[in-house]
Each structure stands twice: as C-alpha cells, then as structure tokens.
Amino acid sequence: MVVTRVAPSPTGDPHVGTAYQALFDYVWAKKNAGRFIVRIEDTDRARYNAESEARILAALRWLGISHDEGPDIGGPNAPYRQSERLSLYQKYAQELIEKGHAYRAFETPEELDAIRKELQQQGQRGGYDGRARSISKEESNHRAAQGEPHVVRLKAPRTGQTVLHDQLRGPIKFENSGIEDAVLLKSDGFPTYHLAVVVDDHEMGITDAVRGEEWIPSAPLHVLLYQAFGWPEPRWYHMPLLLNPDKSKLSKRKGNTSIEWYRDQGILPEALLNYLGMMGWSMPDGREVFGLQDMIENFSWERMSLGGSVFGWDKLKWLNGKYIREILSLDDLAERLKPFMEKAGYTWQNDTYLKQVAEAMRARFETLQEFVEKSGYFFTDNYPVQEKALAKIREGAAYLPEVRTLLAKLPSLEAEVAEPAFKSFIEQKGLKAGAVMQPLRAALTGVLETPGMFEVLHLLGRERVIARLDRAIQ
C-alpha cells in the first residue's frame, strides 16, 4: 500500500507548485492502487488566510486531481487541518521531553536575536546554542507550570551523522554538529512544520513522503524525529523545483504562480496538468501530449530528471492550443468558451453559431481568452477598427461599392455561391485576389487577420455584411 499526501499551507493563492506536488503524489499513489491525502498545514497563525483553503481545494478539483481524504470530504484519519490536531502535537512534544529528546526553552524573541548576533560574531553557525538544555528538569517543569512562555526544542545530537535516504538521489549525509535544536512546539502551543509533518505523516500512515527539494536541508531533522519516536521512516522523495525564467525558485514576484491566473487566462486544466507532468518527467515513448491516466500507467521515478525546470509560458500556451485544436470536441470547446464570452459581455444568437465561429477560429487562438480577444466582430457590430484595417479600406475604396452590389444580388453567401462569383469578379477586373479581399476583410471585421473570407461572409450573413459594407463605404 502506498499512501501519499500533499500538505499545502493556506496562506494565499493556490500555487502551481502545490499542483505540481499534488500531481506526482497523486500519480504515484494511484500507480500503486494507494491513497492520496490532502492535509492543511495551517499552523502559522500570522500568515493564515481564511479563503485560501477552499481555493486550493477548488484548484485541485479543477485540475482533476482528486483526493481520497481531506478536510472537505473527511476520512479515517480526520481531522485534516493541523489547527484541529493541536493536542496531538502537544502530547508528542511532551513524550519527547520525557524521553530526553527535547527540552523547554524560555528565551524571548529579543533574547534569541541577541544570541543569534553573538553567535554570528563568533563566526559560529546556527541561531541557537542550546543553552536551555542545562535547565534542570525540576526548574523546567516548575517554570512551565507557572505559565512562563516557552517553546519546546529538539535535543539534536552533537556528534555523528544523520543520513537521509532519498529515493531519487541515494543517501545524503549530514553532520549532526550542523543540525540545530529546532523549535518543535511554539510558545502559542502550535507545532512547527517539523513536528507536525512527522507526527501527521506517521499518524496518517503516509508511506511515501514526496515533497520539494527545498526540504532537503531540514530533512535530517525529520529523520532525527522519527528516530526519537522510534517510528519507521517513510520513503523520501525530494522533487526538483519549478523555476522562474531566471532559474530561481518559482515565485510570485518573478512569474505567475497562481493556478487561478492560468485558469482565468483560459488555460485548460488538462493542458496545465499535462505541462506540469512534463516538468522533470517524460513519457517512455516521448509523447508530449498525455493525460493523468497515461501518466499513471507509465509512471516511474527512474524517469525523473533532477535539475529544476523553468515553468514557462510559451510551451504551455502551445500545448493549450494543441488541446483546443486537436483534443477537445467542438461541443466541449464551445462550452468552455461560454464563461469567457459571458464575462466579456458578449452574447450569441444560439450555440450553433458559437460553435461555428469557434470552429472557424480554432487554429487561431491558443487560450480561451484569446478567442474572446480575436473574435469580437462575430458577436457585436461595435467592434474596434484597427489603424491598418482603416488604411486597407481606403486603399480598396474604389472596389467596395461594386463588391457590395455583387454580394447584395447573390442568391446566397454560402461559399459555393460566393466564391465563384467573387473569382469571376476579380478576374473581370484583372485584379489580384488580395486587392479586393483585404479591403473587404477590413470592412467587415476591423482587422486584417480572420478566418477565410468566405467563412466570414457566411457566418456574418448578408444583413450584417451589407450593413458593415455600407458603413465602411461612407
């Protein structure tokens, strides 16, 4: 049995890094017919954001990553919010104190600052020297009983080494002398990540701890905790990081990290998921377009590459376009377009029309939002006319009245009718097609890039075509 978890911290926008993590946790669990858990790491009162949890869960749902247990659906290991498990951590912290693996420390934040400075001046590493270790058990108990504020710190060994057995990189050795007496329980009674993650992973039966590489430096602390408790360690997998274009860890300041931002741009969830799947991982046959199920069927850690991956926009957009033009059905595409159209204030006479426009535009937009931006003239007469289009209209002013006459008297604007009529008109005049087509295009759409002219004529219909021509001629 494999049980994995993703443990987001509800401090803000749903982060693509969380989705990345969740994706691999999910795939690995499902590959092994196991369970995938979502746990909320809300032990930081200062950064807690009340809406964040729901948005993170919604984002995962949107992506199609479904969890087997979590705060919204419950499960055998409930509760799934660390803020609701406080007594657990306190109990285990107490246990460590009694076993001699942890101790209370009573320094105030100001005192800690002073200690840190002092240590730095001496050229020593670390932020705490472990001085509270020397407080006697009696005194410690007494001061705690008096209600004196304190934290609980790990009594890290000062000699020897601790080895992290990372499944992706092999053993990583750390000198214990470099491991600090980290705070396990804060003075507000909340645990730090270090205590919480170990206690919860153990209590929830997590067998495989998959998380970002940024955790490697504190991993020995976690190993030490497992040893102190006498619990078996999970298998550790430290994933490569998602990067900004400048190769630093993906961050809000240097890129778009919110899943909601991509959603609002009209990136499809399957495209985003697919793209995340190709960050550090590849299909055995080299396919670049693949879904969750493909990933589950073909997943193995051997195919993971360890260098971080730049999370870039260009290829994501290309992939999204690929889904739009080759993977989605026309019906599906139209349905997904609707909310974007509505948001932009566009209306359409019926779904058939929307679908026809979508079909005509299909190869010409790569995000749903792009469709809205490029297709306005199909949905309103109030579309802007670009400078270049205006120039084209003037250029072709001589022909437009004749084109109007021609189109007005045609029995229909279907391509089968309009195209031959148009061709012979052009031939008669001894013109090049573009000389007439481009001004006409500009007159009917206000832009110079549109679907084929005859598609446009047919979609707009005679009434709108004539009206727009009249307007342009004036």
Place this chain on the structure above:
RNA sequence: GGCCCCAUCGACUAGCGGUCAGGUCACCGCCCUUUCAAGGCGGCGGCAGGGGUUCGAAUCCCCUUGGGGUCACCA
C-alpha cells in the same frame, strides 16, 4: 559565508559505455494560401571545463566552475 542539491541546444527533455547526441517549444527560411493562423518541409542551436577509469565516454569517479536551495517560535 556554512551545509546541501543539481548540471545535454535559449526553454522542456530523450540518452542510462560504442548514437551522424534524438524530439518538442521558441526563432529563421520555404511550401500551402484571399489575410492571419494551423499544417508540411528544412535550418539555427547543446553534452560547462579539466583530470582520471576504459579499447571506447554525454553516460562511471574526482576536482574546478556555474546555477539553485536552505540556514525563523514560515511552511
């Protein structure tokens, strides 16, 4: 700075001792063409450097360099 991780085209990657180092995005050119796309074809472009090991290294080892992560009562 200490500790730790990583290292193939600009980007995403294939490669796991013997390959003309392959594919994709982006970029450039050509074709198609009523425009713009899409699509097809082609091009540009890479094993960071130096030592080893080996008959033979992108592949294994070491050093250097470079990049990154982390050093909180945040996760």
